Amino acid sequence: MEKPKIGIFKYSCCAGCEFQLIYFQKNILETLGAVDILYCKMLQSGGIEEEPLDVALIEGTITEAWQAAQLKKIREISKYLIPIGSCAVCGGIPAIKNISQELEVEKRVYQDTSLIHSLKAHPVDHYVKVDGYVKGCPMGERDLTELVISLLLNKRADLLEYCVCVECKLKNNICLLVAYHQPCMGPVTNAGCEALCPSNNRACYGCWGPMKDANAKALAEQFKKMGLSSEDIFRKFTEFGEPTEELKPGQLKS
Amino acid sequence: MSHQEHIDIDYLARVEGETAISIKLGEQPAIELKIFEPPRLFEGFLVGRRYDEVGDIVSRICGICPVSHMTTAILAIEKAMDINVSEQTRILRKIMSISQIVASHLIHLYMLAMPDYYGYGGIMEMLPHFGKEINRLMKMKEVMNDLTTLIGGRALHPVTYMPGGFTRIPPIKDFNAILGKLREIKIEAEMVVEDISGLKLPDFSIDAEYVALDKEGEYAINEGRIVSSSGLDIPVEKYKDYFQEYQVNYAMAKQSVIKGRNSFMVGALARLHIKFNKLQEETRVLAKKIGFKLPNNNPFYNNLAQALEIFDGILCCLRLIESNSFKDEEIKVEVRAGEGGAVTEAPRGLLYHWYKVDRKGVIEKANIVTPTAHNFLNIEKNLKKLVKENIPKKRDEIRLLCEELVRAYDPCFSCSVH
Numbered sequence: 001m002e003k004p005k006i007g008i009f010k011y012s013c014c015a016g017c018e019f020q021l022i023y024f025q026k027n028i029l030e031t032l033g034a035v036d037i038l039y040c041k042m043l044q045s046g047g048i049e050e051e052p053l054d055v056a057l058i059e060g061t062i063t064e065a066w067q068a069a070q071l072k073k074i075r076e077i078s079k080y081l082i083p084i085g086s087c088a089v090c091g092g093i094p095a096i097k098n099i100s101q102e103l104e105v106e107k108r109v110y111q112d113t114s115l116i117h118s119l120k121a122h123p124v125d126h127y128v129k130v131d132g133y134v135k136g137c138p139m140g141e142r143d144l145t146e147l148v149i150s151l152l153l154n155k156r157a158d159l160l161e162y163c164v165c166v167e168c169k170l171k172n173n174i175c176l177l178v179a180y181h182q183p184c185m186g187p188v189t190n191a192g193c194e195a196l197c198p199s200n201n202r203a204c205y206g207c208w209g210p211m212k213d214a215n216a217k218a219l220a221e222q223f224k225k226m227g228l229s230s231e232d233i234f235r236k237f238t239e240f241g242e243p244t245e246e247l248k249p250g251q252l253k254s
Numbered sequence: 255m256s257h258q259e260h261i262d263i264d265y266l267a268r269v270e271g272e273t274a275i276s277i278k279l280g281e282q283p284a285i286e287l288k289i290f291e292p293p294r295l296f297e298g299f300l301v302g303r304r305y306d307e308v309g310d311i312v313s314r315i316c317g318i319c320p321v322s323h324m325t326t327a328i329l330a331i332e333k334a335m336d337i338n339v340s341e342q343t344r345i346l347r348k349i350m351s352i353s354q355i356v357a358s359h360l361i362h363l364y365m366l367a368m369p370d371y372y373g374y375g376g377i378m379e380m381l382p383h384f385g386k387e388i389n390r391l392m393k394m395k396e397v398m399n400d401l402t403t404l405i406g407g408r409a410l411h412p413v414t415y416m417p418g419g420f421t422r423i424p425p426i427k428d429f430n431a432i433l434g435k436l437r438e439i440k441i442e443a444e445m446v447v448e449d450i451s452g453l454k455l456p457d458f459s460i461d462a463e464y465v466a467l468d469k470e471g472e473y474a475i476n477e478g479r480i481v482s483s484s485g486l487d488i489p490v491e492k493y494k495d496y497f498q499e500y501q502v503n504y505a506m507a508k509q510s511v512i513k514g515r516n517s518f519m520v521g522a523l524a525r526l527h528i529k530f531n532k533l534q535e536e537t538r539v540l541a542k543k544i545g546f547k548l549p550n551n552n553p554f555y556n557n558l559a560q561a562l563e564i565f566d567g568i569l570c571c572l573r574l575i576e577s578n579s580f581k582d583e584e585i586k587v588e589v590r591a592g593e594g595g596a597v598t599e600a601p602r603g604l605l606y607h608w609y610k611v612d613r614k615g616v617i618e619k620a621n622i623v624t625p626t627a628h629n630f631l632n633i634e635k636n637l638k639k640l641v642k643e644n645i646p647k648k649r650d651e652i653r654l655l656c657e658e659l660v661r662a663y664d665p666c667f668s669c670s671v672h
Binding site: 010011012013014015016017018019020022023037040041042043044045046047063064067092093094096097099100104105106107108109110111112115116118137138196197199200201202205207231232235239 | 265267268269270271272291292293294295296297298299301302303304307310311314315316317318320361365366369375376377378379395399407408409410411413414416421422501503506616619620668
């Protein structure tokens with residue numbers, strides 16, 4: 001069997017998801033042997049953006065026009081295209097800037113903003129059709145493996161579509177929200193981290209991005225009852241996922 | 255003016271982030287490091303965020319040195335809000351910082367730099383011929399990531415790390431388990447130094463002002479004074495009085511100079527120039543054994559300096575864990591207004607964060623200067639001299655030399671355009 005051709009493309013982000021590929025090192029040598037990586041600038045010289053691919057993995061959010069244009073081309077030449085990590089999936093940290101006027105944010109950083117051509121930060125599926133999501137910040141190993149293998153075997157991927165609370169319960173953690181009144185984002189955040197923060201005595205801060213059909217409104221109301229200011233609630237719901245519909249009900253400042 | 259011959263590198267591979275290099279050849283070569291990583295605007299959107307979100311946000315500046323950004327930001331915020339932390343917290347932070355420096359150096363040396371010296375495009379091509387070395391990289395990196403994870407909960411973007419201290423302290427048995435692994439890879443670390451001292455580093459020399467953190471009695475990582483090889487010796491609070499950052503029209507990162515002076519170099523080689531005598535004795539003996547001498551004005555030797563820091567870092571983690579016991583602590587933080595800055599040694603050199611916080615603990619102003627932004631001008635100067643000295647060579651050779659030089663700095667362009 002011919003080895004599947006893979007391309008990894010980085011847009012605006014910390015490149016942590018590409019590093020995460022190296023962090024999954026127990027499997028990496030096998031993985032590298034099983035696929036042909038045709039394009040990955042951080043890993044190797046050479047590679048062109050126009051070569052047909054079986055799977056294109058996209059990390060980062062889209063913040064400049066050339067990135068959107070290139071992304072559309074990659075979509076055309078790739079059988080499957082998958083956003084990896086919160087930036088590409090839901091906007092992630094780079095999208096925090098969306099809550100302010102773009103120019104206002106730019107002015108705080110650059111004296112001469114005429115050289116800056118930044119767009120609002122949008123996830124990959126704002127521009128092209130995608131074939132699944134690998135969530136997490138950094139992306140999770142389980143979903144990545146599951147999705148890539150499933151696509152290549154032509155089966156339906158079994159991705160986690162429930163919230164962090166499920167994982168937290170399975171770990172027998174005491175609920176930080178109910179028992180200790182900590183403002184935990186677990187109820188609206190997609191699972192995959194194995195309830196990492198609550199297991200470390202810390203409220204979830206939502207880095208996996210919103211769960212599908214999250215009840216953001218109810219959680220925001222709960223936070224309000226607990227005494228959080230509307231600014232604090234707003235910040236919680238805009239750290240990972242400003243451009244997403246799921247968290248919008250939590251982003252209303254009353 | 256006549257049309258100058260030029261070499262253009264459109265997208266430099268095997269570095270963190272995105273840059274092109276434009277090289278105009280001739281009597282006076284002209285170099286532009288065109289960092290085209292899109293503006294990321296962290297200093298812009300940090301404004302309005304809460305002090306206790308900052309660590310989590312800035313760790314996303316970099317996927318290879320998240321601990322450094324977290325540490326520096328949290329130290330700055332603690333300074334601004336007058337938060338004191340325990341000795342235990344300081345030690346655990348130092349262990350985390352070192353574990354990340356070692357892991358970062360390993361990736362740089364084996365995956366990013368080494369392929370150049372053996373004529374490969376990347377690690378995948380090297381794999382069939384360098385199995386032993388790559389296994390060494392993987393084994394060592396795993397232990398260092400395990401150590402970061404042990405304390406931080408996660409190696410990439412740690413979660414237990416907050417202003418005031420850690421949310422969870424691991425049990426003693428977990429520290430003991432990691433001690434065993436650290437002892438195992440110590441011997442491998444010696445081999446790393448051997449691997450890297452075996453690389454044929456290009457012959458090149460250029461004067462530089464080396465800048466690093468320095469402190470009495472330890473190889474400074476998270477605290478100390480800013481000291482240079484040309485006599486600068488200032489407390490961190492004076493950073494803004496001595497260092498100046500400015501925008502250039504061909505790059506999204508800003509450049510830095512020491513006011514009234516010039517460019518400077520930060521990173522492993524700079525650190526060795528400033529505080530070689532504070533390395534562990536075993537490391538100094540090893541350096542002598544491989545014939546490493548200072549001063550060494552060849553920036554390509556930043557690679558070897560990193561290899562020595564890998565060895566030293568592992569020793570240092572061993573000592574710190576062996577000589578301390580860690581217990582649960584309460585985090586105490588009182589929100590108040592203030593401003594403060596901090597400087598730490600990230601893997602690539604000096605990293606500066608500064609924040610102004612209002613009385614509700616919300617960020618009013620932020621300033622971040624990364625190691626690669628500090629090195630930016632110095633890299634261009636080095637390239638200029640390197641090109642000038644090698645002008646008779648074939649264009650492909652010049653191109654490779656330039657790429658090798660930039661990689662020797664282990665730049666992080668994503669960080670530089672934070």
